[in-house]
Amino acid sequence: MKISSVKDWISDWRAYLAEFLGTFLFVLISSFAVLTEALYGDIGISEIAIVIGFSYAALIFAFGHLAGGYLNPALTISLWLVQKLSGAKTIFFLLAQIIASFAAAAVLLVIFGADGINQALGAPSLGLNISLTQAVLLEAVFTAGLVLVLFSTMVDRRGPVSFGPLALGLYLVATSIILISVTGAGLNPARAIGPAIVSKSTNTLAVWIIGPLAGSLIGIVYELVFLRKLRK
Numbered sequence: 001m002k003i004s005s006v007k008d009w010i011s012d013w014r015a016y017l018a019e020f021l022g023t024f025l026f027v028l029i030s031s032f033a034v035l036t037e038a039l040y041g042d043i044g045i046s047e048i049a050i051v052i053g054f055s056y057a058a059l060i061f062a063f064g065h066l067a068g069g070y071l072n073p074a075l076t077i078s079l080w081l082v083q084k085l086s087g088a089k090t091i092f093f094l095l096a097q098i099i100a101s102f103a104a105a106a107v108l109l110v111i112f113g114a115d116g117i118n119q120a121l122g123a124p125s126l127g128l129n130i131s132l133t134q135a136v137l138l139e140a141v142f143t144a145g146l147v148l149v150l151f152s153t154m155v156d157r158r159g160p161v162s163f164g165p166l167a168l169g170l171y172l173v174a175t176s177i178i179l180i181s182v183t184g185a186g187l188n189p190a191r192a193i194g195p196a197i198v199s200k201s202t203n204t205l206a207v208w209i210i211g212p213l214a215g216s217l218i219g220i221v222y223e224l225v226f227l228r229k230l231r232k
Helices: 003-010 013-040 045-063 073-081 087-118 132-155 161-179 189-198 207-215 218-231
Strands: none
Touching (some): 013 045, 013 087, 013 189, 073 087, 073 132, 073 207, 073 218, 087 189, 132 161, 132 218
């Protein structure tokens, strides 16, 4: 491998750092809200949904122009699938997101200790009588919706780009309200990977990896139907 190629790969280190910081804060805030409800009962489902959606919108407003992976491996991969991100950037964004997820889990472990471990450090969890197949399907469908919001507002320049972060946040508020009691409203592998592995609650972790990654494929459809036609 040429030295110049390596330099090209790491030249965007500021973007990777921004992706790490944004993802770290999002996982920390979201999981903290879940743990607060589980351990102290001071907030409810609607409030958790607001925390998740509003924090995500704020962090995209803050870091979106600095990074570009959107603090979510499913969104990052959807952009890579339509060649909006290079392979090198995609790899480094994914690494930043996963490391950030573990870092947030470590902070949660320090704060909540054994009580936090018993609640999977705030990772998403399945509701009663929800099968793995149902959960994966729901996570895929609603993550696909998130991808469509991203593409129609922040990728497609005909959309309201400046309102993109708000649209993404509002979508997460709405979907979190209806999904928290069913699938935990993951829609983002980073929300689950760190907390689940650190707390050794990995029995159903695949739900929040397979589902969102399957949902990311909808980006190809948007590219073929709307963006490619526009370029012609």
